[in-house]
Every structure is written in C-alpha cells, then in structure tokens.
Amino acid sequence: MKGWKELEIGALTKAGSADEYNTGSWRAFRPVWIEENCIQCLFCWIYCPDSAITVKDGKRGEFDYMHCKGCGICAMECPGKKGKKAIVMEEEGK
Amino acid sequence: MGKVLAVTGNQAIAEAMRQINPDVCAAYPITPSTEVMQRFAAFVADGKVDTELVTVESEHSAMSACIGASAAGGRVMTATSSQGLALMWEMLHIASGMRMPIVMTLVNRALSAPINIHGDHSDGMGARDCGWVQLWSENGQEAYDNLIQAIRIAEHEDVRLPAMVNMDGFIISHSIESMEFLPDDVVKDFIGEYKPKNPLLDIENPVTMGPLVLPDYFMEFKRQQHEAMLHVKDVVLEVAKEFEKVSGRSYGLFEAYRLDDAELAIVVLNSAAGTCKDVIDEYRDRGIKVGLLKPRLFRPFPYEEVAEALSGVKVIGVLDRAESFGGFGPMYMEIASAMMTNGSKPIMINKIYGLGGRDFMPEHAAMVIDELKEIAETGKVKLYKDYLGVRE
Amino acid sequence: MSTTPLRLKELSKKEDLLTGGHRMCAGCGAPIAIRQVLLAAEMPVVVANATGCLEVSTTIYPYSAWKVPWIHTAFENAAATLSGVEAMYRALKKKGKIKERIKFIAFGGDGGTYDIGFQSLSGAMERGHDIVYICYDNGAYMNTGIQRSSATPLGANTTTSPAGKVIPGKLQPRKNLTKIMAAHGIPYVAQTTPAHWRDLMTKVRKALEVDGPAFINVLSSCNRGWRTPTDRAIEDCKLAVETCFWPLYEYENGKLTINQKPKEKKPVVEFLKTQGRFKHLFSPENEHLLKKAQELVDKEWEDLLREERMWKAEEGE
Numbered sequence: 039m040k041g042w043k044e045l046e047i048g049a050l051t052k053a054g055s056a057d058e059y060n061t062g063s064w065r066a067f068r069p070v071w072i073e074e075n076c077i078q079c080l081f082c083w084i085y086c087p088d089s090a091i092t093v094k095d096g097k098r099g100e101f102d103y104m105h106c107k108g109c110g111i112c113a114m115e116c117p118g119k120k121g122k123k124a125i126v127m128e129e130e131g132k
Numbered sequence: 133m134g135k136v137l138a139v140t141g142n143q144a145i146a147e148a149m150r151q152i153n154p155d156v157c158a159a160y161p162i163t164p165s166t167e168v169m170q171r172f173a174a175f176v177a178d179g180k181v182d183t184e185l186v187t188v189e190s191e192h193s194a195m196s197a198c199i200g201a202s203a204a205g206g207r208v209m210t211a212t213s214s215q216g217l218a219l220m221w222e223m224l225h226i227a228s229g230m231r232m233p234i235v236m237t238l239v240n241r242a243l244s245a246p247i248n249i250h251g252d253h254s255d256g257m258g259a260r261d262c263g264w265v266q267l268w269s270e271n272g273q274e275a276y277d278n279l280i281q282a283i284r285i286a287e288h289e290d291v292r293l294p295a296m297v298n299m300d301g302f303i304i305s306h307s308i309e310s311m312e313f314l315p316d317d318v319v320k321d322f323i324g325e326y327k328p329k330n331p332l333l334d335i336e337n338p339v340t341m342g343p344l345v346l347p348d349y350f351m352e353f354k355r356q357q358h359e360a361m362l363h364v365k366d367v368v369l370e371v372a373k374e375f376e377k378v379s380g381r382s383y384g385l386f387e388a389y390r391l392d393d394a395e396l397a398i399v400v401l402n403s404a405a406g407t408c409k410d411v412i413d414e415y416r417d418r419g420i421k422v423g424l425l426k427p428r429l430f431r432p433f434p435y436e437e438v439a440e441a442l443s444g445v446k447v448i449g450v451l452d453r454a455e456s457f458g459g460f461g462p463m464y465m466e467i468a469s470a471m472m473t474n475g476s477k478p479i480m481i482n483k484i485y486g487l488g489g490r491d492f493m494p495e496h497a498a499m500v501i502d503e504l505k506e507i508a509e510t511g512k513v514k515l516y517k518d519y520l521g522v523r524e
Numbered sequence: 525m526s527t528t529p530l531r532l533k534e535l536s537k538k539e540d541l542l543t544g545g546h547r548m549c550a551g552c553g554a555p556i557a558i559r560q561v562l563l564a565a566e567m568p569v570v571v572a573n574a575t576g577c578l579e580v581s582t583t584i585y586p587y588s589a590w591k592v593p594w595i596h597t598a599f600e601n602a603a604a605t606l607s608g609v610e611a612m613y614r615a616l617k618k619k620g621k622i623k624e625r626i627k628f629i630a631f632g633g634d635g636g637t638y639d640i641g642f643q644s645l646s647g648a649m650e651r652g653h654d655i656v657y658i659c660y661d662n663g664a665y666m667n668t669g670i671q672r673s674s675a676t677p678l679g680a681n682t683t684t685s686p687a688g689k690v691i692p693g694k695l696q697p698r699k700n701l702t703k704i705m706a707a708h709g710i711p712y713v714a715q716t717t718p719a720h721w722r723d724l725m726t727k728v729r730k731a732l733e734v735d736g737p738a739f740i741n742v743l744s745s746c747n748r749g750w751r752t753p754t755d756r757a758i759e760d761c762k763l764a765v766e767t768c769f770w771p772l773y774e775y776e777n778g779k780l781t782i783n784q785k786p787k788e789k790k791p792v793v794e795f796l797k798t799q800g801r802f803k804h805l806f807s808p809e810n811e812h813l814l815k816k817a818q819e820l821v822d823k824e825w826e827d828l829l830r831e832e833r834m835w836k837a838e839e840g841e
Contacts, residue, residue: 105544109551110755189647193604200608343583
C-alpha cells in the first residue's frame with residue numbers, strides 16, 4: 039500500500055475505479071440467463087443496482103459476475119417469454 | 133507608494149478583497165464582520181469585482197459553498213466572527229482535510245453564552261486545531277497586509293491549506309486608523325493567477341473528491357496535512373520578504389519588541405500589543421528591561437523561533453484574550469511548549485484579559501509588568517493563572 | 525447533438541456513469557435511481573453527494589464508482605456545497621475559462637434532505653442556483669442503522685421508533701417534502717420512483733433543462749430497513765404508486781400535473797403488507813393505525829386531484 043508521500047493530497051480518488059472491485063463474492067444466489075426465453079426488453083439492465091448486465095448494440099449479453107451481488111431484482115422483473123422467465127436464481131455452489 | 137487613507141479595519145479588509153478580486157465569495161453576516169461583506173457586496177453590485185457572491189443562509193452553508201467553489205477550481209474568500217465560525221466548525225476541518233486554499237477573515241468576537249458581540253479571541257482559539265493557517269493582526273494595516281499575503285501562503289504548492297486572518301472585533305474592525313493601501317495592480321501582480329489543482333469542473337478528467345477513507349489510509353492523509361503545515365513557516369517568510377519589496381513593510385513569524393536584552397517579557401496577540409508597547413516604552417525609560425513578543429503566525433506555531441527570541445527572559449507574562457476553562461489560556465500553553473524546545477526555564481504567569489470586549493488599558497499592562505518585576509526579584513509566584521481587569 | 529430517445533435499447537448504448545463494484549447492499553434501490561438519472565442526462569454533469577449510504581458505499585477509498593466529477597463534503601450541506609460549485613462555474617464561464625455547458629446534480633437521502641440538510645436545501649433553492657437536487661427517499665436513516673426520519677411513514681418500525689409494547693412504531697405521518705419544495709416557487713419539482721424509469725428519466729431531463737433550481741423526490745427501497753427480500757425494490761415502488769402512497773406528479777413553473785392515475789387505486793395495505801417494518805400494524809390493536817394510514821393517503825391523493833382540476837378549469841380544458 040502506498041505511503042503518504044505517494045498519495046494524491048486530500049484523498050483525491052480516481053473516477054470509476056470501483057469497477058476493479060469485486061462484489062461478486064457477496065452472492066448467495068446467482069442469476070442465470072436463459073437466452074431462448076429472453077425478449078430483449080432490457081428491464082434487467084435498467085433495474086440492476088450494480089451495473090452487472092452487459093449490453094452490446096442494444097442487446098443483452100452475459101451477467102457481469104464480478105459485480106453482481108445476486109439480489110434477484112432482474113429475475114423478479116423479467117417478463118420472460120410465454121410465461122417462462124429468462125432469468126432464474128440458483129443457489130451459489132450448487 | 134500606495135494611497136494613505138483613514139479607514140476602519142473592516143473597510144481595509146473589504147478593500148483588500150476588492151483588490152484580490154476572488155472568483156467566489158460565500159458569506160453570512162455576523163457582527164462585527166458584517167461590514168466586510170456589506171462593502172464587498174457593494175463592489176459586486178457596482179461591477180468593481182468579477183466575483184460571484186453567494187449570499188448563503190448560514191455560516192455552515194457559507195463554508196460549505198466555499199469548499200464547493202474551491203474544489204470547482206478558483207479563488208475563494210469569506211469572512212465571519214464568533215458564532216458564525218462556531219457554526220462553521222465542522223466545515224473548517226473539511227476545508228483543510230480536502231486541502232482547499234480558502235482565505236477567510238475572522239473578525240474576533242467572544243463566543244456565547246452570555247451572548248456578547250465584542251472582541252475576544254475565543255472564536256479563533258476554538259478553531260486552533262482545525263488545520264487552518266492562522267495569522268493574527270494588531271491593527272487594520274496588518275490585517276490588510278496579512279490578508280493579501282494569506283492568499284499566497286494558502287495557495288502555495290507546498291501548502292495548499294486554508295488560511296484565516298484574525299483581527300480584533302470593534303477595537304480594530306470599527307476603529308478608524310490611517311493606513312496605506314497598495315495600488316490595485318501591485319496586489320494583482322503580487323497574488324498572481326490562481327492555479328487550480330485537479331479542479332472538479334475539469335469534465336474531461338473527472339475526479340472523486342471527499343471519499344470515505346477507512347483506517348487503512350486515513351493516517352496517511354493526516355500526515356500529509358502535518359507535512360503541509362511544516363512548510364508554512366518558510367512560505368510565510370518567503371512571502372513576507374516579497375511583500376516587503378512591494379510595500380516597504382516588514383513581517384516575520386512574530387514581532388519582537390525591545391526583546392533583545394529583556395529580562396521580563398509580555399506575550400500578547402493583536403490590538404492589546406499596541407497598548408503594551410506604549411507601556412513598555414515608559415518602563416524602559418525608567419531602566420526596566422522589559423520587552424514584548426507578539427505572535428503573528430499562530431498555526432503552525434513557530435516554537436523554536438519563539439523560544440529563541442524569549443531565551444534570555446527570566447519572567448514571562450502571557451496574556452490570553454480567551455479562556456480554556458480548567459486549563460491555562462491557549463497562548464500560555466503554546467509559549468510553555470515553546471520553552472521546552474530549548475531548555476530555558478523562565479517563570480511564566482498567565483493573565484486572562486479583555487473577554488467579551490472588556491477594555492485593556494495601559495494600567496493593566498503596567499500591573500503585569502510590575503508583577504513580573506516582583507517575581508523576578510522574589511522568585512515567588514502568587515498565582516500562575518489569574519484574571520486581569522475583572523471586578524471582585 | 526440529438527437527444528437519446530427514452531427507449532432502453534437506445535439508452536443501453538450510453539456509457540453507465542455509475543460503475544459496478546460499489547458497496548451498496550444487494551438489491552438497494554438507490555443505485556438503480558442514480559444510474560437512471562445519469563443515463564438521462566445528455567450533457568456533462570457534476571455531482572455533489574450528502575453523507576449517507578450512497579456516498580460512503582460508492583467511494584470507499586481508493587475506489588470510486590463515479591465516472592462523473594463528484595464531491596462530498598458533509599451530511600447537511602450537499603445543496604450548499606453544490607451552490608459553491610455552480611457559483612464557481614458561473615465565475616469561470618464569465619471569464620471564458622470554461623466553455624462547455626455543465627449541469628449540477630446533488631444527491632441526498634431523506635436524512636440529508638428532509639431533516640439535517642433541509643435548511644441548506646431551502647437556501648440553495650431560494651437563491652436560484654442552476655442545480656437539480658435529487659432526494660432518494662427510503663424513509664429512514666438507513667446508513668446509521670434504520671432510525672426514523674421525518675420521511676418515515678406513520679407506524680413504521682425503526683430502531684428509534686420501535687414497535688414496542690406501548691408505542692406501535694412511528695406516531696407521526698411523514699413530512700410532505702415534495703409539496704414544501706413546490707412552495708419554494710422553483711421552476712421544476714417532481715416525484716417519481718426508479719420502477720417508473722421512463723417517468724424518472726423524463727423528469728430528470730426536464731429538471732436539467734430548466735434554467736434555475738429543480739427538485740426531484742425519488743422513492744427508493746431499502747430492503748434492510750423495509751424488511752423485505754432483496755428482489756423487491758422495483759415491486760414495492762410499483763405498489764407505492766398503485767396505492768397512491770407515492771403519487772407520480774410534477775410542478776412545472778407551479779402548475780401541477782399528475783403523471784399517473786391508477787385505474788383502480790389499491791388500498792394502502794397492499795403497499796404496507798409486503799414490508800416487515802409495518803408487520804405489527806396488522807395486529808388487531810393497531811387497526812386504527814392502518815385506518816389512519818389510509819386516510820392520510822386518501823387525503824393527499826384527493827388534494828392532488830382537486831389541485832389538478834383547478835389548473836385544468838383555469839385553462840378551460
């Protein structure tokens with residue numbers, strides 16, 4: 039860890055550096071994306087508190103498991119397709 | 133040569149602020165400093181400065197807005213007194229911890245209760261540990277000169293700390309004295325352009341300011357602040373030397389008056405020093421070797437230099453215009469600490485005087501010198517700490 | 525520059541200005557709201573944050589989740605701090621040292637906004653700074669461990685208004701801060717929730733566009749304080765709106781518009797019953813509090829409808 043001579047004065051902090059911090063280890067439950075049930079509504083993306091859903095060119099991709107804390111909001115809000123959810127929560131380690 | 137005018141202390145401060153022309157001022161009126169911002173508001177209204185004046189709803193918000201403005205990346209000033217400073221207290225620490233070179237005039241006034249609007253040093257002394265550079269001023273001229281120099285000191289690359297300039301409420305703030313102002317362009321050149329450091333408004337290079345710092349890093353930032361304070365003495369002297377070139381007025385870390393061969397000494401801040409000097413002259417005429425030390429830089433306190441200046445003195449009377457109930461006055465504690473640095477062991481007494489604007493008269497100074505003289509002769513101290521000028 | 529349409533597909537192409545890796549609790553409503561606010565903005569913004577969950581959890585040194593310029597100084601003064609930032613912006617712009625158009629957003633919780641920061645908020649709004657103050661209201665001091673605030677609803681069980689044997693939780697109704705801010709006569713005031721993302725983002729854009737101060741009150745779930753499962757943040761906000769516990773409305777230059785009128789107004793117990801903090805209210809001896817809670821909601825809703833009717837009548841609609 040840096041000593042006082044090396045630190046920017048006044049605790050000035052690099053913008054966006056939390057991106058490097060792993061909060062994925064907090065998860066007790068893991069969201070699993072079932073692509074065939076996904077209608078690309080992106081509700082999961084807009085309602086994610088942890089910016090943990092990757093989206094490219096307007097289409098969702100895999101979860102960012104380094105940041106996902108497993109709250110389950112995405113699964114709760116997922117409308118799915120024909121009554122089948124595109125996101126389900128599974129217990130970690132199982 | 134600048135203009136010589138007869139003005140009040142507050143007017144002198146407002147005039148210095150006009151010449152400094154800060155980017156932002158945020159202030160809330162409080163007696164006896166109100167006039168400073170009133171006059172400054174008139175400068176803003178008349179377009180004599182470019183300043184954005186933020187007329188906040190409290191002193192807490194004044195200092196908060198000053199910190200926000202300073203962080204944004206420009207020169208920031210304010211003024212307050214007493215309860216106003218007390219309300220700012222939380223933010224004073226934050227200003228220094230975030231390394232914001234804000235410059236504030238503190239027109240010294242007693243703290244309540246009982247409520248009292250007159251001058252004493254309990255406000256400034258209460259802010260002693262807030263991490264601000266403190267300069268103290270005997271009169272309006274010194275306050276004006278100190279304020280201009282404070283800009284350079286606070287903003288110095290090796291310092292980057294907020295600074296407050298202290299001046300006695302009413303006694304100086306509302307008294308008219310004849311003093312010399314520097315020409316506007318001289319002040320402008322002396323303070324120079326403000327150089328922002330990682331400004332918040334640099335949207336191309338976003339920064340996070342004021343994060344949560346836990347035990348793993350907290351002490352490192354406090355150590356940085358300590359380091360900045362260690363640089364202040366040199367910077368104060370360097371700035372004073374340059375200031376002398378443009379003003380002809382000389383400043384140091386403190387003023388030593390007839391101290392060279394003194395056996396007795398008074399240590400006192402601000403306006404009472406003027407009264408003491410007159411009385412000292414009378415005693416000197418009678419062959420009594422008495423001198424005076426008037427600190428100018430109180431934070432950081434120049435312990436070694438003060439100890440050196442007082443090293444030949446046998447008895448010191450430290451006058452405090454502030455109380456530390458249950459302890460010695462704040463100046464006494466500093467002088468006692470200073471004397472520990474060079475091993476000289478003078479006898480030291482402490483007088484609490486002038487609280488809530490109680491007049492400090494020449495006879496009070498004479499009483500102190502008489503007592504110092506008696507202690508020098510007998511080696512006996514009746515009371516180490518006592519009140520001066522109080523009715524029994 | 526064209527404005528990004530308020531469609532998720534388009535919005536998702538914008539950069540997320542709040543990164544993951546912050547340490548807000550799993551399922552917290554606040555970062556959802558913050559992400560939406562930052563996604564709505566179409567110009568550079570500078571943020572000031574009051575002390576609180578959001579502030580501490582997003583900036584644990586040496587990490588910061590903020591990609592926009594961000595400042596925190598203390599708890600009660602986000603509005604005052606941002607006043608200073610905005611004043612400096614005006615000063616430097618005047619001198620030509622800054623060219624860009626920058627907007628300013630303050631975030632505070634209900635503690636930092638309704639209570640300890642109320643004075644500085646009121647002052648900043650009165651002074652007319654060009655800033656948007658956004659309160660994320662989760663109805664208690666959650667950062668210090670769920671103590672009651674003046675935003676805490678009637679009857680809620682908090683650690684300083686515990687549901688005890690004699691006192692059944694908080695005895696006072698919550699303060700209507702949105703109305704108080706509207707009374708400041710500022711150009712824009714609104715109330716919304718992150719569950720209504722399009723409503724929230726529309727309001728943020730309106731607030732950023734006005735010249736002068738704006739205030740938005742955002743209901744935000746705290747599953748620790750509300751005693752709910754971690755996946756409820758959006759559902760409970762929907763219920764708050766469907767029961768009219770938290771109506772969506774806005775004041776544009778003083779004129780009220782209700783943005784959503786539930787087809788069928790659900791009873792407030794629908795909002796209360798999912799949350800552990802109101803559990804005790806469902807005991808028979810506390811029936812009067814449930815009744816009172818419904819009366820409070822009804823009154824606020826009817827007052828809003830009446831006020832909106834008045835505006836419409838005046839405009840001959």
